[in-house]
């Protein structure tokens with residue numbers, strides 16, 4: 001699945017790494033749990049009969065003056081980490097790139113919103129760098145966290161891939177700080193909580209903007225219920241604060257949003273509704 005658009009002079013392409021459909025869609029009850037602060041009856045009332053969510057892997061390619069960059073890289077091929085069912089459903093990034101004439105060897109940069117495996121494994125799944133000439137960018141706290149002793153249970157499944165990403169890129173991995181202009185027109189925005197160095201990415205060109213929010217939310221239910229956390233938010237209160245801040249900014253400044261895990265292509269606008277928000281997919285407008 002391919003979606004081409006532009007942000008000012010920045011040519012953009014959303015390339016899906018996969019999007020498992022029914023019966024392989026994950027259960028809402030796995031994302032919003034009593035332990036993550038969402039009692040079962042509250043979830044049941046909010047989701048109005050829906051029991052699953054559509055979880056896409058929307059990788060974003062951006063043509064910058066310094067070359068083509070990709071924001072997050074999907075799960076990659078030969079992935080069995082969620083069970084055997086997932087392997088044929090993901091790892092489609094390479095085919096998608098080929099269909100729009102993007103070459104792995106021409107990629108100049110890989111920008112990671114964070115180093116969870118569903119964002120970084122696409123860059124290293126074969127045991128070698130998928131994009132051999134690319135420079136990688138991740139927040140300094142993200143690199144430090146995964147390089148240290150990680151003993152949080154919800155972080156453990158991601159540890160091996162995160163460490164392999166850091167090892168394989170080596171000197172070509174450039175840590176950034178929030179606010180930094182990583183590439184021309186590509187800025188890192190503070191969004192800590194999901195992981196210690198989780199970053200949103202703001203594209204700006206000729207007065208147009210796009211805010212890539214990474215894993216700030218997984219489903220529109222987290223806009224109508226911005227206090228809901230998931231088991232994968234390593235610091236739930238910080239993730240809630242970041243979500244609220246980013247949603248307020250996107251709504252108040254009317255910035256187009258790219259949401260990595262929403263249904264393809266994950267593009268839409270956010271509207272503020274008192275202290276909550278609503279999601280308006282680009283193609284419903």
Ligand SMILES: [Zn+2]
Nearest residue numbers: 116118119215
């Ligand atoms: Zn993710």
